Amino acid sequence: MxxxxxxxxxxxxxxxxxxxxxxxxxxxxxxxxxxxxxxxxxxxxxxxxxxxxxxxxxxxxxxxxxxxxxxxxxxxxxxxxxxxxxxxxxxxxxxxxxxxxxxxxxxKVCSHKKIKKRRQEELDGFLKYVNKKGNAFIEHYDPKEYDPFYMNKEDPNFLKVIIPPFRDPLKKAQYDKDDGKRTLLQCETGKIYAMKEFKEIEKAKLHSRLPGISNSRHFMTPNEWLKLPTNYIESEFCKRSRLKVKTNFNESSFDLKPLARAPHLESQEEEAAVIYK
The missing domain is CATH 1.20.58 (Methane Monooxygenase Hydroxylase; Chain G, domain 1)
Structure with missing residues (x-):
C-alpha cells in the first residue's frame, strides 16, 4: 500500500x-x-x-x-x-x-399538419360558396357573403411558414459575444434592440471610427463591390492613393561589387577571342 x-x-x-x-x-x-x-x-x-x-x-x-x-x-x-x-x-x-x-x-415536424388543416378549411369554405353561387371569380366577390382575403387581412402571416434565423454552431462564440454587447447596450440606453438594429448600430460605430473615404471597401458589401464599373481603378481616388506610394524600381538589395572583382576564366577569354575573330 x-x-x-x-x-x-x-x-x-x-x-x-x-x-x-x-x-x-x-x-x-x-x-x-x-x-x-x-x-x-x-x-x-x-x-x-x-x-x-x-x-x-x-x-x-x-x-x-x-x-x-x-x-x-x-x-x-x-x-x-x-x-x-x-x-x-x-x-x-x-x-x-x-x-x-x-x-x-x-x-417543427408536426407544424405542417396545422397548416394543412387550415388550407382544408379554406378550401371547404370556398367550395360551399361556389356551390351556393354557381360561379365565383376572385375579381368579383361580395365581402359580406364571402371574403377570401379575410384571414390575410387579419393575420399577415396566415398560411406562411416562419423559419427562425439560422444559428451556425461554428459561430456560437460570436453569437454569444453579440448577445453580451447587445445586453450592455440595452442596459446603457434602456431600450430593447433587435439583433438587426444592434448590427446597424455596430456598423455605424465602425464607420465613425474609420476615415471618411468614399467608395472604399470598409463601407461596401461584397455585392456592391462587384457592381462597381471596371474603370473604377482609374478614378481620382485610386490615382491619389497610388501617388502616395513612393517606390524606386532602380534600387536593389543584390550586391554587384563581388561580381566585378571576380577574375575571368581562361576559357571565357578564349571564347571571347574566337567571337571577335
Whole structure:
C-alpha cells in the first residue's frame, strides 16, 4: 500500500493498515528472538513461546481480514458514488437539453399538419360558396357573403411558414459575444434592440471610427463591390492613393561589387577571342 493510496482511505482504515504493518514487524522480531532462545530454554518454555506466537499470528490475521473487508467496503462505496454521480448528470442533461430539444423538433415536424388543416378549411369554405353561387371569380366577390382575403387581412402571416434565423454552431462564440454587447447596450440606453438594429448600430460605430473615404471597401458589401464599373481603378481616388506610394524600381538589395572583382576564366577569354575573330 503506497502513501498516495493511504491518503484517499478513511482515517480508521489507514490507522488499521499502519497498526497491521507495525504488528507484523514486531512479530518478525519476536519470532527471530524466540527461536534463538529456544535452543537454550526448557521444553515447557518452548511450548509457551509457541502458544504466544500462535496467538500473535491469529491476532494479526484477524486484523488483516478486518482491514481487507473495510477496504473492499470503501472501494464499493466509492464506485457506487461515482455511478450515482454519472446518473444524476445524465438525468440533468436529459431534463435540460435532450427533452426540450426533442419537443422543439417534434413541434417543427408536426407544424405542417396545422397548416394543412387550415388550407382544408379554406378550401371547404370556398367550395360551399361556389356551390351556393354557381360561379365565383376572385375579381368579383361580395365581402359580406364571402371574403377570401379575410384571414390575410387579419393575420399577415396566415398560411406562411416562419423559419427562425439560422444559428451556425461554428459561430456560437460570436453569437454569444453579440448577445453580451447587445445586453450592455440595452442596459446603457434602456431600450430593447433587435439583433438587426444592434448590427446597424455596430456598423455605424465602425464607420465613425474609420476615415471618411468614399467608395472604399470598409463601407461596401461584397455585392456592391462587384457592381462597381471596371474603370473604377482609374478614378481620382485610386490615382491619389497610388501617388502616395513612393517606390524606386532602380534600387536593389543584390550586391554587384563581388561580381566585378571576380577574375575571368581562361576559357571565357578564349571564347571571347574566337567571337571577335
Amino acid at each position: 503506497t502513501r498516495s493510496a493511504k491518503r484517499h482511505l478513511p482515517p480508521a482504515l489507514a490507522l488499521g493498515i499502519s497498526e497491521f504493518s507495525l504488528r507484523g514487524l514486531g512479530l518478525r522480531g519476536r519470532t527471530c528472538a524466540g527461536f534463538r532462545k529456544a535452543e537454550a530454554e526448557s521444553p515447557d518454555q518452548v511450548v509457551l513461546a509457541k502458544e504466544d506466537i500462535d496467538a500473535a499470528i491469529q491476532s494479526v490475521l484477524y486484523r488483516e481480514n478486518y482491514v481487507i473487508k473495510e477496504l473492499d467496503k470503501y472501494l464499493k462505496h466509492h464506485e457506487f458514488l461515482n455511478a450515482r454521480r454519472k446518473e444524476i448528470l445524465h438525468k440533468r442533461w436529459i431534463d435540460h437539453v435532450a427533452d426540450p430539444l426533442q419537443k422543439k423538433i417534434i413541434e
